[in-house]
Structure formats: C-alpha cells, structure tokens
Amino acid sequence: MLSRSAVALALAAVVPSTAAALSASNSSAWQLPSVRPMVATDGFPTLASKLFPPTAAGAAAPDVLHSAAQLLFRTASQLEASEWAQTFLPIACYWVLSTLFYLVSLAGLTSVELHRISAQPGAQRPSNKVTVEAVIRRVLLQHSLQAAMSLVLVFLTRPDDMAARRMEAPWLVVVKLVSAALLMDTWQYWVHRWMHVNKWLYRHIHAVHHELTEPYAFGALYNHWLEGLLLDTVGGGVPALVLDMHPWTATLFFSIATIKTVDDHCGYALPWDPLQVLFPNNAAFHDIHHWGKGRMYNFSQPFFTFWDVWMGTHYEIAMAKKSKAAAAAAAAATAAVASDVYEKAAAAAVAAASVDNNDDEPDDDDDDDDDAKNSIPSLDDGHHDDTDFTEEDESVRDSPVARLAVPITKQH
Ligand SMILES: [Zn+2]
Ligand SMILES: [Zn+2]
Numbered sequence: 001m002l003s004r005s006a007v008a009l010a011l012a013a014v015v016p017s018t019a020a021a022l023s024a025s026n027s028s029a030w031q032l033p034s035v036r037p038m039v040a041t042d043g044f045p046t047l048a049s050k051l052f053p054p055t056a057a058g059a060a061a062p063d064v065l066h067s068a069a070q071l072l073f074r075t076a077s078q079l080e081a082s083e084w085a086q087t088f089l090p091i092a093c094y095w096v097l098s099t100l101f102y103l104v105s106l107a108g109l110t111s112v113e114l115h116r117i118s119a120q121p122g123a124q125r126p127s128n129k130v131t132v133e134a135v136i137r138r139v140l141l142q143h144s145l146q147a148a149m150s151l152v153l154v155f156l157t158r159p160d161d162m163a164a165r166r167m168e169a170p171w172l173v174v175v176k177l178v179s180a181a182l183l184m185d186t187w188q189y190w191v192h193r194w195m196h197v198n199k200w201l202y203r204h205i206h207a208v209h210h211e212l213t214e215p216y217a218f219g220a221l222y223n224h225w226l227e228g229l230l231l232d233t234v235g236g237g238v239p240a241l242v243l244d245m246h247p248w249t250a251t252l253f254f255s256i257a258t259i260k261t262v263d264d265h266c267g268y269a270l271p272w273d274p275l276q277v278l279f280p281n282n283a284a285f286h287d288i289h290h291w292g293k294g295r296m297y298n299f300s301q302p303f304f305t306f307w308d309v310w311m312g313t314h315y316e317i318a319m320a321k322k323s324k325a326a327a328a329a330a331a332a333a334t335a336a337v338a339s340d341v342y343e344k345a346a347a348a349a350v351a352a353a354s355v356d357n358n359d360d361e362p363d364d365d366d367d368d369d370d371d372a373k374n375s376i377p378s379l380d381d382g383h384h385d386d387t388d389f390t391e392e393d394e395s396v397r398d399s400p401v402a403r404l405a406v407p408i409t410k411q412h
Contacts, residue, residue: 072368075155080162082247086359087150090254091143097262098217105216115268117287118214125291129211138208140229142221149233157241167246180239180253181303187235189307193299195227212265213291215283220265232261260302281305288315 104112118125166174179380208224212332221228237255240250263275269284276282281300288294297315300308308314 032181051099079154080247082251083154085251086154086247086254087147088235090258091147093255093258094143094221094262096191097259099218101262101266101268112268112270115270117284126213128214130222130237132216132218135212135219138225139218140224141220141225142223145225145229146233149229149237153237153241157244159230164181165246173249173252176243176245176249177253177256180236180243180245181243181257182355183239184235184257185300187238188302189300189311191231191235192301193311193313195231196296196299210290210295215265215267215287215290217262217266220262233268234336257302264302280301285315373397 113119192206195201205224205227207223209227212219212222221232223231236254240253245253250330260275260279263273263284264281264283266283267287269287270276273282276284281302281304285298285305288299289298294315297313297318298305298308299313300306305314309317312318
C-alpha cells in the first residue's frame with residue numbers, strides 16, 4: 001500500500017525537479033510535502049539548515065541541496081525501529097558473521113581447519129584473483145546501494161494508517177518466510193544461470209564474483225554493483241514487497257538470507273553447522289560452483305537445490321549420470337572385445353585343424369583390441385565446450401571436486 005505522501009517524498013528524493021513542482025503550490029520558500037510526523041522532528045530541519053543554509057531565503061527557485069538535506073533528516077527521523085532494522089540489521093549480520101569466520105580462520109584451529117574445503121585432497125584450485133581489501137571495499141559499496149534501496153522500499157510501502165499496521169501471526173510469518181525463500185531461489189537460479197550462459201553478462205558482470213576461486217565469508221557479496229542490485233537486492237526485496245511483509249518479518253527474512261549467503265561462502269564444510277546440515281545448498285555445494293568446470297553447475301542459491309535437480313545442472317547428479325553412462329559404455333566395449341576375441345579364436349582353431357602347425361602367422365588382433373578399448377567414452381568428452389565462456393586455465397579439471405563433494409554431502 002502506497003501513501004501519497006510517501007510517494008511524493010520518494011519522488012522528491014530522486015528527481016529534484018519534482019521537489020520544485022511540489023513547492024510551486026507554496027507561497028514563498030520551498031517546504032516539504034505534508035507528512036505525518038511520528039516523532040518530534042523540529043531539531044532535524046534546524047540542523048539541516050545549519051549544515052546546508054539556503055542560498056537566498058524566499059527565493060523562487062529552491063536550493064536543491066538544502067531541500068534534499070531537509071528531506072533526508074526529516075524522513076530519517078520518522079523511521080520506526082522495525083524499519084531501521086529492516087535496512088541495517090542484515091548488513092550488521094553480514095559483517096559480524098564474516099568477521100567471526102575470519103577470526104576463526106586466523107586462529108587456525110585444527111578441529112576447524114580439518115573441514116576447510118580447499119584443503120581436502122584433490123580440491124586445489126587456482127588462487128583468488130583479488131585482495132581481501134578490494135573485496136571489502138566492493139561489499140561496502142554494495143551495502144550502501146542496498147541500504148538506499150531498502151529505505152526507498154520502506155517509504156514506498158508505508159501504509160497511510162501506521163497505527164493499523166500489525167505484526168503478522170507466527171504461522172503467517174513462517175508461511176511468508178518459506179514463500180519468500182522459494183521466490184528468491186527461483187529468481188536467483190534463473191538470473192544466475194543467465195549470467196553464465198550469456199557470454200557478455202559473464203565477462204562484464206558475473207566474472208567479478210568468480211574472481212574468488214576459493215570463497216571466504218567476506219566475499220559472499222563480492223559482486224559487480226549491478227549484479228548485487230539485480231540478484232541480491234531485488235531478489236530479496238521483491239518477495240518482501242509481493243508478500244506484503246511487515247518490516248519485522250522482512251528484517252527476519254533479509255537477515256536469514258544474508259547469514260545463509262555468508263555461511264555458503266565460509267570455505268568450510270562444517271558438520272556441526274546447523275545451516276549446512278539443514279540445507280543441501282551449503283558451503284560444499286556452492287564451492288563447486290566457484291571454480292573449474294563446476295561453474296556450469298550448481299546455480300541455485302541461497303536456500304534449496306531443486307532448480308538444479310530439475311534442470312539437470314546439479315553437479316553430483318550430473319557426474320553420477322556420466323559415470324553410469326561411462327560404465328555402461330565400458331561394459332559394452334568389453335563385451336564387444338570379448339566377443340571379437342572369441343570369434344577370432346574360434347576361427348583360428350578351425351584354421352589350425354585344417355592346416356599344419358604354422359607358428360609364423362602374424363597376430364594383428366592387438367590393434368583391433370586397442371581400437372575397441374579406445375572407443376570407451378571419456379567423462380570429459382565434449383564437456384561444456386559450448387557453454388564455458390570463462391576462459392579459465394583449462395588445466396583446471398572437475399574430477400577433484402567430484403571426489404570432494406561425495407563424502408561432504410553424505411554428512412547431510
Ligand atoms: Zn556463478
Ligand atoms: Zn558465490
């Protein structure tokens with residue numbers, strides 16, 4: 001539900017000319033559109049006036065900077081606790097949890113390091129192409145954009161009658177959270193997959209996230225700013241909007257999604273981590289996607305894996321199918337070779353019976369056998385050649401991750 005005053009505020013914040021239009025109805029200097037104050041706001045415009053004094057009081061043209069500052073301070077002063085939380089608690093969750101993971105990695109505890117995914121046998125991969133400082137800078141930019149978008153969402157969705165807004169019942173909160181998770185997963189799967197399949201999108205936008213071939217918690221939202229906006233901010237914001245979430249419910253949803261995303265990038269497959277036990281889409285699952293040939297699999301994030309299962313892009317299932325097909329082909333080839341050998345042996349026996357011992361006859365069967373054996377298809381034959389646009393070192397093979405993934409997933 002949109003209130004007229006909220007829409008006017010949002011428009012005035014985005015388009016300065018709108019502020020001018022709004023002020024046209026006033027007799028003298030520009031004034032804010034009428035809004036219903038929820039707390040005393042007198043101090044904020046005063047402070048704004050001190051910080052950004054108008055160039056000429058009573059001038060026909062409004063001072064845009066002054067007006068924007070007034071608008072910012074006044075509207076910020078009206079936020080409820082739940083609306084502040086909706087905007088900033090998920091961001092706080094991100095930094096607190098990723099800092100914890102960082103401190104744990106610095107501590108180098110044996111009990112934790114045993115579960116470091118990149119330390120597993122066969123899991124070595126190309127090193128990260130970006131520094132931690134650059135990662136943190138980019139995530140801060142993303143969080144700034146995310147906070148701005150969240151505030152706009154808060155203003156646009158405010159009901160006219162704030163007193164009538166009630167927190168949903170617990171059962172409804174659960175229904176909305178599950179529905180939002182399904183919506184977010186659907187959005188992220190298809191947009192993420194599109195960014196891999198489309199050559200231009202991968203090279204210019206999504207390749208940034210894949211600079212982290214060995215993910216760590218700080219890098220969970222290390223993205224091109226447009227991807228952050230499209231995949232994460234819109235991916236979380238639209239379900240909250242569509243489901244008409246109360247700000248506290250939205251706070252819960254955004255925070256859970258944030259914590260889940262950080263956990264998926266923590267770099268550890270932890271058997272005692274409840275999120276990694278509850279969700280098949282976990283750190284081990286997402287790690288496969290971050291490097292090598294696994295990049296064309298496991299697009300699902302952040303909660304479930306059903307889209308990958310349905311669309312045939314689930315890495316483990318796809319590899320199991322390939323192994324089964326290869327085993328069947330090998331068995332067929334072995335049977336063909338055995339049959340061929342048997343027929344030739346029978347023919348030789350017939351020849352031996354009709355001709356005196358002739359030990360000098362050349363045996364050319366070896367070549368045929370080799371040909372038959374060489375016809376067994378390899379797991380890598382034609383693998384991704386048409387869809388892998390990432391130009392990464394071809395020496396990176398997928399088999400180590402496949403070996404890694406099986407024991408990890410069996411924990412769940
Ligand atoms: Zn990707
Ligand atoms: Zn990732």
